[in-house]
Amino acid sequence: MNEAQSILVETTRRIFSQHCTRELGAQTDAGIRPDAFWTLLGEAGLFDITAPEEQGGAGAEMSDLCAILRAAGASAPRSTPGS
DSSP: OOHHHHHHHHHHHHHHHHHOOHHHHHHHHTTOOOHHHHHHHHHTTOSSTTSOGGGTSOOOOHHHHHHHHHHHHHHSOOOOTTO
């Protein structure tokens, strides 16, 4: 993993571990849209990560996106049936 990927992964881990809580999941399940969480992800630049720099993106490669998705999944809370 290169330095840029390490920064992206750590940013993703921090956001998801601090903000993607069971309570947020419950709100989403109840139909409440987590606008603040989505705004935070956008402000971190995670939405346009693979878009070319000329178009306002980061110009990252698919391997960077895969690393981000792995970090998000690993950092999100686990749900159990019936919880």
